[in-house]
Amino acid sequence: MSRRSGILEFAVLGLLREAPMHGYELRKRLNTSLGIFRAFSYGTLYPCLKTLVANGWLIEEPGSAPEEAVASSLAGRRAKIVYRLTPEGKEHFEELLSHTGPDAWEDEHFAARFAFFGQTEREVRMRVLEGRRSRLEERLEKMRASLARTRERLDDYTLELQRHGMESVEREVRWLNELIESERAGRDQRPGTDAPHDNDSGETGGLPRHGGSTRPDPSDDTAK
Amino acid sequence: MSRRSGILEFAVLGLLREAPMHGYELRKRLNTSLGIFRAFSYGTLYPCLKTLVANGWLIEEPGSAPEEAVASSLAGRRAKIVYRLTPEGKEHFEELLSHTGPDAWEDEHFAARFAFFGQTEREVRMRVLEGRRSRLEERLEKMRASLARTRERLDDYTLELQRHGMESVEREVRWLNELIESERAGRDQRPGTDAPHDNDSGETGGLPRHGGSTRPDPSDDTAK
């Protein structure tokens, strides 16, 4: 059943929720718009799309040039394919979105989830943010402990590296605190449609001014 | 010839330079002491050690219990193996250390290198730090460009994520600036042994107070 890392699948579903796209465009958005994700290669993306289709979560539609393409009998015609989310796919994505298992606190899972926060309920967002925070706090605990145990045996550069690493984590914790804070304050007394409905329903807490998650590159648009 | 990611190989060589160790201990140091590295599993580490031995960079030595182990003729005896760097291995490591190809600016490669800065010459350190900095600046350029292109189409959370990501990178650039600064100031007029000699020869520029590189976990000492 190939439960891929899940992240690519998740992101593809999430992006296609906005609008149908073909693979090429999808890949670009994976690199750029979502700030976070590493650039998946075509070798990864296209096969993944095929399995999503096989699962009934997407359907393939003819890309541009819809007229003459079908007419020309030649089999060699390479088709442009636009992928569209099916209702089942939409449902599946919503399941994934609200399903906050322990994986959801890991770096990339968290970032992927966060990128689609606009489509979730505040309750879920809080769970994810708080889960992420405890995950990081655990990490800090271990780093501190290990540092305490080994400090004297390490040279200055190694020490410096560890310190910078810890500070990065501490910084993210502060960021999370602000986010949690503003989620809490955000729209607390707000009733109305609590469901994460179709297109941007304006649902969004008040966000602070800050940034992200230090994923490697996203760059290299040109998949050399 | 299996050029693994290179990082594990590099780190193993570097750690064994300090002292012979067996695989188990090596793995722990990979997780903790070097702050940065993800926890390599035994399934990765042991085979890697074997190929390093095959390359003549390490030799295996009987671990503890050297007396009775050899005496007992039983083949079933599982040996404890201590790995020691050979002169060829040492040479190879030094080659890797000073060989600053474009890979060296990537996240993990950079972190790995930095962790062994204590064993390099200032000249090399400068090259690596500056290379890393331009790498990050390129990245920032692309992020800024992409943000400018797509800003209005993105929701608040995605935007927030991108902002945090950019700030993380900017922060690392500032860190690098400080490091470069202090390398430059460090021991500029210093003559003497310029070679990165055997054990800690006290060679170290003046470092600022800061930290590192946001690698995921290192935790999970207990390889579940």
Add this chain to the structure above:
DNA sequence: AATTTCATGTAATTCGTTACATGATTCC
């Protein structure tokens, strides 16, 4: 006319993990 960017795919390979299998030693 040539180059870049759009567009889709496959095969081989690399890097790494998990789960399994085994056993010794140390601490309580």
Add this chain to the structure above:
DNA sequence: GGAATCATGTAACGAATTACATGAAATT
């Protein structure tokens, strides 16, 4: 004597990359 931790390995699998292969459309 039982648990934790030390210690070493292998086989099956997973996720993703690279290099290859192909070709259409848009731009210069």
